[in-house]
Amino acid sequence: MTAIRSTTTTTRTLGGPGRILRLGAGRAVYETRSYFRQGDSLFFTFLFPTVIFVIFAVAFGSSGDVGAGPDGTGGISMAAYYLPGMAAAGVLLSGIQNLAVDIATERSDGTLKRLAGSPLPVLSYFLGKFGQVLVTSILQLLLLFLVARLVFGVELPGDAEHWARFGWVYLLGIATSAALGIALSRVPRTGKSASAVIVPILLVLQFVSGVYIQFSVLPDWLQTFASVFPLKWIAQGMRSALLPENFAAAEPGGTWDVGTTVLVLVAWLIGGTIVSLLTFRWNRKDA
Amino acid sequence: MTESASAPVVSVAGLTKHYGEVEALRGVTFDIAPGETFALLGPNGAGKSTTIEILEGFRDRTAGDATVLGTDPTHGGIDWKARLGIVLQSTGEPGNVTVHEQLSHFASFYPDPRNVDEVIRAVGLEEKAKTLIRSLSGGQRRRVDVALGVIGRPELLFLDEPTTGFDPEARHQFWDLIRSLQREGTTILLTTHYLDEAAQLSDRAAVIAGGRMVALGRIDGLGGDEARIPLVRWRDVDGPHEQRTETPAAFVADLVAASGGEPRDLEIVRPSLEDIYLELVQADEKERNSL
Ligand SMILES: Nc1ncnc2c1ncn2[C@@H]1O[C@H](COP(=O)(O)OP(=O)(O)OP(=O)(O)O)[C@@H](O)[C@H]1O
Ligand SMILES: [Mg+2]
Numbered sequence A: 001m002t003a004i005r006s007t008t009t010t011t012r013t014l015g016g017p018g019r020i021l022r023l024g025a026g027r028a029v030y031e032t033r034s035y036f037r038q039g040d041s042l043f044f045t046f047l048f049p050t051v052i053f054v055i056f057a058v059a060f061g062s063s064g065d066v067g068a069g070p071d072g073t074g075g076i077s078m079a080a081y082y083l084p085g086m087a088a089a090g091v092l093l094s095g096i097q098n099l100a101v102d103i104a105t106e107r108s109d110g111t112l113k114r115l116a117g118s119p120l121p122v123l124s125y126f127l128g129k130f131g132q133v134l135v136t137s138i139l140q141l142l143l144l145f146l147v148a149r150l151v152f153g154v155e156l157p158g159d160a161e162h163w164a165r166f167g168w169v170y171l172l173g174i175a176t177s178a179a180l181g182i183a184l185s186r187v188p189r190t191g192k193s194a195s196a197v198i199v200p201i202l203l204v205l206q207f208v209s210g211v212y213i214q215f216s217v218l219p220d221w222l223q224t225f226a227s228v229f230p231l232k233w234i235a236q237g238m239r240s241a242l243l244p245e246n247f248a249a250a251e252p253g254g255t256w257d258v259g260t261t262v263l264v265l266v267a268w269l270i271g272g273t274i275v276s277l278l279t280f281r282w283n284r285k286d287a
Numbered sequence B: 001m002t003e004s005a006s007a008p009v010v011s012v013a014g015l016t017k018h019y020g021e022v023e024a025l026r027g028v029t030f031d032i033a034p035g036e037t038f039a040l041l042g043p044n045g046a047g048k049s050t051t052i053e054i055l056e057g058f059r060d061r062t063a064g065d066a067t068v069l070g071t072d073p074t075h076g077g078i079d080w081k082a083r084l085g086i087v088l089q090s091t092g093e094p095g096n097v098t099v100h101e102q103l104s105h106f107a108s109f110y111p112d113p114r115n116v117d118e119v120i121r122a123v124g125l126e127e128k129a130k131t132l133i134r135s136l137s138g139g140q141r142r143r144v145d146v147a148l149g150v151i152g153r154p155e156l157l158f159l160d161e162p163t164t165g166f167d168p169e170a171r172h173q174f175w176d177l178i179r180s181l182q183r184e185g186t187t188i189l190l191t192t193h194y195l196d197e198a199a200q201l202s203d204r205a206a207v208i209a210g211g212r213m214v215a216l217g218r219i220d221g222l223g224g225d226e227a228r229i230p231l232v233r234w235r236d237v238d239g240p241h242e243q244r245t246e247t248p249a250a251f252v253a254d255l256v257a258a259s260g261g262e263p264r265d266l267e268i269v270r271p272s273l274e275d276i277y278l279e280l281v282q283a284d285e286k287e288r289n290s291l
Helices: A002-009 A018-036 A039-059 A078-109 A111-114 A123-150 A162-185 A192-207 A220-227 A231-241 A246-250 A258-279 B050-054 B099-107 B116-122 B138-150 B168-183 B195-201 B248-259 B273-291
Strands: B010-018 B020-034 B037-039 B063-068 B084-087 B156-160 B187-191 B204-209 B212-218 B231-236 B239-244 B265-269
Touching: A018 A123, A018 A192, A018 B099, A039 A078, A039 A123, A078 A111, A078 A123, A078 A192, A078 A231, A162 A231, A162 A258, A192 A220, A192 A231, A220 A231, A231 A258, B010 B050, B020 B050, B020 B063, B020 B138, B020 B204, B020 B212, B020 B239, B037 B050, B037 B195, B050 B063, B050 B156, B050 B187, B050 B204, B084 B138, B099 B116, B099 B138, B116 B138, B116 B168, B138 B156, B138 B168, B168 B187, B168 B195, B187 B195, B195 B273, B204 B239, B204 B273, B212 B239
Parallel strands: B037 B187, B037 B204, B084 B156, B156 B187
Antiparallel strands: B010 B020, B010 B063, B204 B212, B231 B239, B231 B265
16 A cells, blocks of 8 residues: 555656646635735735825825926826825835745744645745735735725726736736845845844835835936836836826936836846745755 | 665664764664654754754755665655655744644645544544634644644654643544554654653664764663663661662562561562663763763
8 A cells, every 4th residue: 555655656746837836826825815814914015005105195185286287287186196106115015025024934933944844846835925925916906096096086097008007017016026025035034033124125215216205306326226126117117007198207218118117127027036046945954 | 666665764874963063963873664663762952853854854964874765865855755744843833824724735735645634633633623823722733733744644754752742631642643653554753752652652762862872772672681670679777779680579588588577668660661761861971971
């Protein structure tokens, strides 16, 4: 009986693509379920963009429209103006912050060690994380858009072209963000310090990338610095999808610069993926 | 099968491990035959977990040979891991999932898993199946660890102090579970500080102390025949006495004849596994201190 079983298990390999995908899907369900059972991640990554959006929208509710032309038309409310930035922040938080903190914590609390001792392929683990990020970030954006539309009356794009643009900016942004999250999970030395290490870095990035402060008012050197990182481009991409076309004039080059957005994000995606694949270890041996 | 039926499931020779300056293992050697339950005994810091984690592939060895299910554990892949069951000494996951969710999730990783409900029943958690793991007591969480170790129907099961925190009933339930695995032919490597547990469950044992093996053999023959010679203790006007003798009854008869009465506080003891173990470990300590 045992002999028969071990014959079949040693000849049939468990690393096939079908099994990797099936276990990846199983992991995604499992991870998403635990994500929503965790109080702090729910607040700091899931609700955060919506909370900040509501604060801004209320605080600047009386400041009138921005971006109106000389004839007084084409302007939008401050709430509408802040929406793309908050969507970009959501993509960043759901990807980088969520995964970097999550994986660093799993490494130090023994979760990864337990998985390392099981026949779960590393790729399935990554797929599960990505699935969780995808589901939670879509729900997060949905909530943000619902609040913007229903509570603050923000006009959302009415045409397929803008939604298509939103779609690829989102997908490229979230993939890049997830890859960088896995890569960055090696940085914190312990799970406890993970939030303290990761959150401030991302907060600075949000301030210099045009999420909270309008990008064009930043000094040139700071704009150049921020342009190296993906968040500035995700935010710009979100503006190109969610703001009226006449706002393109307010961008640094006077256009949405879609080509550079794709280029920068793809570069970070490839870089992040390579670093993740090269540096990911189930556990620190001997630690 | 790549390995023949009688080839050892675990084979360790001259296993050595240094953590910087610390020499945690200095040449540990043993084999475990298919279907055998092997206990690794020794005081805190002896090197039991180090040995077991090297065999599980979690740590690299400094020197020596190790083969587990025909594979060097440093290179064990997914197919190899599918044949192992692992219960680590310490686990501390936050446990945002229920007992049943966690077990069915891990069951999905294995080609031929056990039935989830049966395993939950075998570790006595049927009433907690729908409880979040983080809400369980320490001993109950430990039972989840054991359940996760056996869910994949392993050929080889590693148990590093599996019953820490178990109440007596849970311990007996665990023994029953292990006996049923033994009947199925599972090979088991067990460490424990409960010598009655080792005596109950294992066929053979090694005692390690300070990273070296001080004894190896059948659990009922550990320490040699010497260590099992009965001990006669009594008291007279000169104080307490003890004498090791193969013929305790004759010795006591002589004692009675010589003193002309009933010796005070008389007892005849056959050394328990615990006595033998303590003697082995203390002898080793003395030897090392005298160096
Ligand atoms: N990661 C590590 N880094 C440095 N030293 C270590 C490490 N792990 C274990 N040691 C040392 O190696 C020795 C053996 O440790 P090990 O955990 O194997 O003991 P053990 O026999 O399992 O003890 P216990 O019964 O307490 O579980 C100890 O002296 C310990 O301090
Ligand atoms: Mg130990």
